[in-house]
Amino acid sequence: MHNGLVAIPADIRTFDGYTWHAAPDQYVRAAVKGSGVLPVVVPALEDGVDVDMLLDRIDGVLITGSRTNVHPSLYGEEATEAHGPFDPARDQISMALIRRAIERSIPLLAICRGIQELNVALGGTLANEIQELQGRMDHRKPETENWDEAFAIRHSVKVKEGSCLASIVGEGEISVNSLHRQAISRLAPRLAVEAVAEDGTIEAVSVLDAPGFAIGVQWHPEYWVGSDEISDKIFAAFGEAVRACHARPAQAAE
Numbered sequence: 230m231h232n233g234l235v236a237i238p239a240d241i242r243t244f245d246g247y248t249w250h251a252a253p254d255q256y257v258r259a260a261v262k263g264s265g266v267l268p269v270v271v272p273a274l275e276d277g278v279d280v281d282m283l284l285d286r287i288d289g290v291l292i293t294g295s296r297t298n299v300h301p302s303l304y305g306e307e308a309t310e311a312h313g314p315f316d317p318a319r320d321q322i323s324m325a326l327i328r329r330a331i332e333r334s335i336p337l338l339a340i341c342r343g344i345q346e347l348n349v350a351l352g353g354t355l356a357n358e359i360q361e362l363q364g365r366m367d368h369r370k371p372e373t374e375n376w377d378e379a380f381a382i383r384h385s386v387k388v389k390e391g392s393c394l395a396s397i398v399g400e401g402e403i404s405v406n407s408l409h410r411q412a413i414s415r416l417a418p419r420l421a422v423e424a425v426a427e428d429g430t431i432e433a434v435s436v437l438d439a440p441g442f443a444i445g446v447q448w449h450p451e452y453w454v455g456s457d458e459i460s461d462k463i464f465a466a467f468g469e470a471v472r473a474c475h476a477r478p479a480q481a482a483e
């Protein structure tokens with residue numbers, strides 16, 4: 230039995246010559262198995278989604294990772310080939326859902342591209358090709374077609390004492406996977422850093438003064454739900470927040 234509906238904004242992809250609105254299976258299954266909720270994939274219709282009508286019926290928002298990058302014009306930078314590939318429709322629907330979910334205290338879990346969209350949606354910026362920056366590790370997806378190897382746990386991050394994430398997984402060092410070329414550069418004003426990698430890369434944030442669950446992580450807890458304690462705790466906490474939202478009396482959007 231599922232308790233609560235969770236919106237997952239789709240990417241625009243092309244398979245078999247058709248354009249698809251698609252979300253990766255690992256996030257859908259993690260939402261069901263790890264959070265006990267029913268995911269609803271939201272089409273990336275650039276101007277065609279009434280976000281408030283949707284959120285009137287939604288109890289949580291889960292923002293997935295993607296190989297594409299947030300368009301740099303959304304954080305005041307010129308787009309170059311190195312910033313691509315892009316998915317402007319995904320940018321549009323994802324950031325609209327993020328902003329409105331925060332305003333309406335609807336639980337939000339933003340993963341990898343999702344934490345980057347969260348930061349940009351609230352006024353922050355991103356750094357590109359971080360492995361080329363002085364002192365940074367290589368956070369990119371390993372060169373392998375074996376998915377378990379690609380998503381293998383491979384570096385530590387330090388969870389800040391007293392953070393929202395610490396209340397879920399505990400403070401101190403945890404081990405995470407890593408599949409990204411970008412990362413938060415200027416932190417958005419309304420975000421608090423929750424975890425940092427040993428090279429200074431911001432690995433988790435929360436929304437300051439958010440009454441509910443509003444967390445972004447740069448790694449991929451969805452992939453190891455069911456076999457990794459940290460991943461299980463994150464998705465279980467998200468599920469609890471979604472069920473609490475589902476139990477709230479219906480509130481029309483202000």
Ligand SMILES: N[C@@H](CCC(=O)NCCCC(=O)O)C(=O)O
Pocket residue numbers: 293294295296297298340341342343370408409410411412
């Ligand atoms: N494109 C962004 C975000 C990375 C991300 O979401 N990775 C998940 C997909 C991993 C893969 O299949 O390559 C960045 O690179 O920082």
